[in-house]
Amino acid sequence: MSKVTDVIEGLVTPILEEMQLYLVDIEYVKEGKNWFLRVYIDKEGGIDIEECGMVSERLSEKLDEIDPIPQNYFLEVSSPGAERPLKKEKDIVDSIGKNVHIKTYEAIDGEKTFEGKLLAFDGETLTVEVKIKTRTKEISIPYEKVANARLAIIF
Incomplete structure (x- = not known):
């Protein structure tokens, strides 16, 4: 699992830096029969839905190019919310x-x-x-x- 998140971090970081956003966390998890790739992003003052949508579109294009995940999955890009994880x-x-x-x-x-x-x-x-x-x-x-x-x- 960590290999997938490492690849995704490498793909999303340049996108986020260009947009002056930062990565909070990445999860790649199976829930029921479905796989989910969740990317949590933020910026000072908070993130809005349009920024999440832009990152989702750009990351999706990169994922389509290199296809690092063999199975079908749902991509979700969002704010980490009020109870954000403290990873670093x-x-x-x-x-x-x-x-x-x-x-x-x-x-x-x-x-x-x-x-x-x-x-x-x-x-x-x-x-x-x-x-x-x-x-x-x-x-x-x-x-x-x-x-x-x-x-x-x-x-």
């Missing part, structure tokens, strides 16, 4: 001060899921302020133990 270190740095949802590979203080405000990231450790019952607590999460992270809407 830069994504995490850019999210300092925002609410995040983090899952870890192994338990930290008896927990593997954390939701709260990202206070800091020094390249090795994320510091998250989580609410436990009626008080808040700062949790240090080693970056290598993060299974996945995303922005979170916390009510």
Whole structure:
């Protein structure tokens, strides 16, 4: 699967750079009997449907040229939404001060899921302020133990 996403990243990156957009994530997944190639893009201030449509058209042309995926699939180009994944270190740095949802590979203080405000990231450790019952607590999460992270809407 990663080979497909690597090829797609190589195809879509020049298109995005030309349009002053950036890549957030690529998924190539099977759901039921159908395959989906999902490309999540964004820019400062947010993306609109016309930009998604333009990227979809241009990427589709490139995919038709080199045909890197043997089976039929649906191409979807969209915004990552409010709960965007934080895949790269830069994504995490850019999210300092925002609410995040983090899952870890192994338990930290008896927990593997954390939701709260990202206070800091020094390249090795994320510091998250989580609410436990009626008080808040700062949790240090080693970056290598993060299974996945995303922005979170916390009510």
